[in-house]
Amino acid sequence: MTPTPNADHIFAALADATRRDIVLRALAGREGVAQLARHYPMSFAAVQKHVAVLERAGLVTKERTGRRKLVLTNVEGLNLARSLLDQYETLWRGRVERMTNLITSREEIDA
């Protein structure tokens, strides 16, 4: 079962460079934990722990294909983290737009 993405867990999970890299690699969904572990200078157990953190955050899932279990990125989880910051960007772009309008309108009054 895929856990519902939780923003706090997502940001905590993404705060680590190895985990961010795992999320990128798992977008392709072609590797299991053992294959992923070969990319990093750390033990299989350490990579397994990173994958478990990502799994709890709802950022990756493990899918069984035949005898193998592949690690797959949950795109919906990634999008939640991005969308929060995007909404703040939209909020501030609106504010700057209004600040600019205010400066322009005052100049017309002063002129």
Place this chain on the structure above:
Amino acid sequence: MTVTSVRKDADALTMTLTAEFDASPTRVWQLWADPRQLERWWGPPTYPATFTAHDLAPGSHVEYHMTGPSGDQPRSFWDILEADPPHRLVFLDGFAHADGTPNPDFSRSEGRVTIERIDAQRTRMSIEFHYASVKGMEQYLAMGMEEGLKGAVGQIDAILAEA
């Protein structure tokens, strides 16, 4: 668009936005320092802000509320940490109960505003917002802002369509 750059750091929960204005630093500072002007840009058109206490001196407590389309009035406040007119303002943003007392259930965010002269005509303003937790970010956005955001974006679209 006068926004020149936006940097979002999902790990540090920080957003940094830089904008340029054809005005002096003093003029840009007025947009923050004069509550009547601040009210005209802080809230989106569908969610205007009203500042009921406003003094940007360090240690001051600024109070404001927004008014939503359905009459809801979420209350917020700033604690001013640093102020150096017309160049620098640092404050902690927070949410308040209906009676105006700070609501500790909501996490707070720190805003750092820097205003500097580029040349005789132009001024650069940068805003750095650091959020204490993702929960706080969600709470802030859930505070009826979404509807307002749509309004603001719609307005920009309308302006662009006319151009």
